[in-house]
Amino acid sequence: MSGSTTPPQYDLIVIGFGAAGLSAALSFAEETEGRKTPAKIAVLERSGKEERGGATRWTGAFLRIDQDRKLDTDWAEHVSRVSGGLADIEYCRTVERETRQTLQFVEKHGVEIAFEDFPLPHTFDGGTPSMTPPASPRGGGASIVEHLGAALENDPRVDIRYETEALRLTTSDDGRVDGVLVRTADGRTQRLTGHAVVLACGGFEGNAEMLTRYVGDKACDLPLIAPGITNNRGDALRMALELGADTAGQFDGIHAEPVDRRTRKADAVLYGFSTGIFVNAKMERFFDEGRDTWDNTFEHVGYEIWKNQDQEAYWIADAKTLAIPGITNAWLSDVPPEQAETLEELAGKLGIDAEGLEKTVAEFNAAVGPGEFDPTRLDGKATVGIEPKKSNWATPLDTAPFIGVPLTAAICFTYGGIRTDLDGRVVTPSGTAIPGLYAAGEATGLFYHAYPPATSVLRSLIFGRLAARHAAAQQSV
Structure with missing residues (x-):
């Protein structure tokens, strides 16, 4: 100076x-x-x-x-x-x-x-x-x-x-x-x-x-x-x-995003969630994961995790998601998803209630309606008779390996x-x-x-x- x-x-x-x-x-x-x-x-x-x-x-x-x-x-x-x-x-x-x-x-x-x-x-x-x-x-x-x-x-x-x-x-x-x-x-x-x-x-x-x-x-x-x-x-x-x-x-609006809470890496956002399900700490689904494309929903997922789910959520998917070409490019964390041969084993790795997870997944699988699963478009493959519904990409989570990521919401901007x-x-x-x-x-x-x-x-x-x-x-x- x-x-x-x-x-x-x-x-x-x-x-x-x-x-x-x-x-x-x-x-x-x-x-x-x-x-x-x-x-x-x-x-x-x-x-x-x-x-x-x-x-x-x-x-x-x-x-x-x-x-x-x-x-x-x-x-x-x-x-x-x-x-x-x-x-x-x-x-x-x-x-x-x-x-x-x-x-x-x-x-x-x-x-x-x-x-x-x-x-x-x-x-x-x-x-x-x-x-x-x-x-x-x-x-x-x-x-x-x-x-x-x-x-x-x-x-x-x-x-x-x-x-x-x-x-x-x-x-x-x-x-x-x-x-x-x-x-x-x-x-x-x-x-x-x-x-x-x-x-x-x-x-x-x-x-x-x-x-x-x-x-x-x-x-x-x-x-x-x-x-x-x-x-x-x-x-x-x-x-x-x-x-x-x-x-x-x-002024009470924020852009929040679902991020992997296992890492301190910046911008560890989970964009590629559409083909799985979200559960909260009680192992309950709380969001229509297929209501729109990821770009029109990821902010709403983040906000919901913060505002109504006590900053604790888990994303669960199976081998059908892993088979999507290039899917890892939609997961920005430096830690790969937890992976297991059974839901019980996956729950153990995530530190969550195995019985509750298995029950929610079974109910979700039973509610999956007809149609062809196509992750490249809004495929209309929806659930029937459960809340929240899943409007697209509803495919049973029944094929090992099962994968999961523990999530929290991080603020990006006001x-x-x-x-x-x-x-x-x-x-x-x-x-x-x-x-x-x-x-x-x-x-x-x-x-x-x-x-x-x-x-x-x-x-x-x-x-x-x-x-x-x-x-x-x-x-x-």
Whole structure:
């Protein structure tokens, strides 16, 4: 730190080193390239360099796109449907419009988009169940962090400040945001001044107090899906609300995912569950495992495990699931499922009631209706006469080896956040933009009732760019 009493001057201050922040900082650098007076950019990151990147660093980052880099044509309407019309449809259409050029931007910086086979159908392609290989960055979100981060590190106009905590925004006499008060690793505070600030530091997943306040009872029981989101403390929301910002998104809503509780590995999600059954600690089924494709149900499974099953569940399947080509690609844990020749032996390995499991499986098997089992489509093979029913892929669990995974729910992100306009400007309840203040990524609210997936990283990248573009246009050449 400088001994000078004059605060550092920046053209843009970006708070957060995940997809939204990186996109904003790098886009602003490109938008201001060639100016007579080089633009100065600060990027603030709560963590140290080794842990930088927040949630982005740990996610597999599915992308809801086709080979031409176009967003799923059904996504905007999907968000509107599941939200009951509460979500900002124009925001969603902006995501659709900006997807291709945003992905070209990250690819230009070395992020490779891969399309790899997945063993179960999804609805990323026009809303219709499909076996089309889904897209993701090769190397996951870490590829975005490292490639875009390297570009910023190599730019002399960019000042990356690790272990720097944003405390509050500062404003000029006329209400324009003109900087940030920060606390550095030595515990001291410092004011950074800038022409514009982008809030891109995630939601409040890592703040138990805010989770309890908004999400409610038992929020403290939610483990984090990845260590990076420990630093998502709700700073963006807190600082924006202090200036009268409006909010969007469902504040008691969260994106939770079913994860293997035998491991500490980040993002150890069980996606490939559709062909088995879930049981709780009482060995009772509690969810229609086949009500829709995995992408439209895995979040609901996670939420149910947390909210109503005391964070304890088990997934049970048999040899027919093991025979699905590539099924292990849908299990992200570093520990393979427990495997046994009998249900009794499997129960012993899982530490659960063998008699109760055998009874539930027998009742399920007896309720399986007619039809051909086909894990590549919604096959309509359902149960009859039991609750909850299983609407598709109901096949008897009667063929050894039997497999099982003990599960808990982990929080990935919160739904509620700051409201912005289509340029990423933070707005008040009247819709008035707060001058000099922008927000992008999970710091901003969008979703209600459900998160149609494979768009979190994408919308973060997109609105980081849009915020940077607008901020650059407001500043003199």
